[in-house]
Amino acid sequence: MGAARARRFAARLGGLARARLSALAAVLALAVAVVLVLVLVPGEKQPGEEWIEPVPLADKGSSVPPAYEGGWEGPMPTPQGNKGYARLDVARGDKGQRVALLTEMGETYLCRSTLKLGAVEPGRIRLRSGERKGAIPGGACTKPPGVQTLALQADGSLALTRGTTVTVLRPAPTGPRPVPPGYTGTWRAADRGRIAVTVRQGQIGTAATTIRTATCTGRLVLVSASAERLKFGPVAGCEDSPSTELVPAPDGSMLLTDPNDPEDVPLRLVRDRKR
Incomplete structure (x- = not known):
């Protein structure tokens, strides 16, 4: 090359x-003077600044089964049909608390959202929409994802279901x-x-x-x-x-x-x- x-x-x-x-x-x-004024505005955020620190989750409570806790990731199809990728971090918590962080990566975008615990049911847990916590580029992600269902599989993977789409995630490093x-x-x-x-x-x-x-x-x-x-x-x-x-x-x-x-x-x- x-x-x-x-x-x-x-x-x-x-x-x-x-x-x-x-x-x-x-x-x-x-217009050098004008540019300098714009660059030096106190408190102005630099690109990517909101991604420097991790997003805190509840990490307290006992409703989330321990087997769901930790990091999970795997390929996720994108709306454009490209090879996307998803990262899901699940923490302890109770109903209504922010217990999960979902990061979705496409060819030209990255979206990060929190999810709240909706319900714990036999063999699965339901997560409901939380807040959008970052997007690259800035306008790439219009709204947080809706209801997600998580279900542990016999092979140790985690099935994330959104509507009719099922994404298989596997345990991933954390820390x-x-x-x-x-x-x-x-x-x-x-x-x-x-x-x-x-x-x-x-x-x-x-x-x-x-x-x-x-x-x-x-x-x-x-x-x-x-x-x-x-x-x-x-x-x-x-x-x-x-x-x-x-x-x-x-x-x-x-x-x-x-x-x-x-x-x-x-x-x-x-x-x-x-x-």
Whole structure:
């Protein structure tokens, strides 16, 4: 893979074409003072800021059966028919309390919502809609999901039912340090492309990892972590960016891929020894 591939990947992550950058430069040249005032407004949130800290759940009470507690994840079909992915965290709690956090990832969006305990029935529990707790990009998620039913399966999986759609989730890592240590650190494009990814430890569903391209700097929300791959939603702070995966290669490098693009050629990243 050559430098052209790196530039194309960076352009997609950054979402800013050369013409738009030139136009922006012209605006800045004419109105630097105005831009500075806008940037320095006290209390203004930066992209991805709401994803830095985990969303607290009730974590008290005794109505949720212990077998349901913990992290669950797996493939989830999206409305567009692409390969989506879901992460569900379930905590202790009683009826009406916020006991679950659902993160749904599509090709170009990431939605996070809380769910409240509705009822505990033989062989299943019902969750009802809570609050929307984050969306990338900002307008991607219109409303929290409706009623969900969870049912434990004989093979140890969890069936999440929404309407007529059933998604099978399996136990997944939880806790403050889910990222295998071989991933952490800064990785740069091997073929001189201006892309750098800094992977940090952070709870699933938070944005501890950052990415820098030639056109923007943003945060990556961790959706899944395993020895085989890290899954991230679209970049918070970079327009038109896809969901990505970071996959270890046999030679010690990392491959940054777009799992929803059948023509995608992975971008090879090497460890930055300066850090």
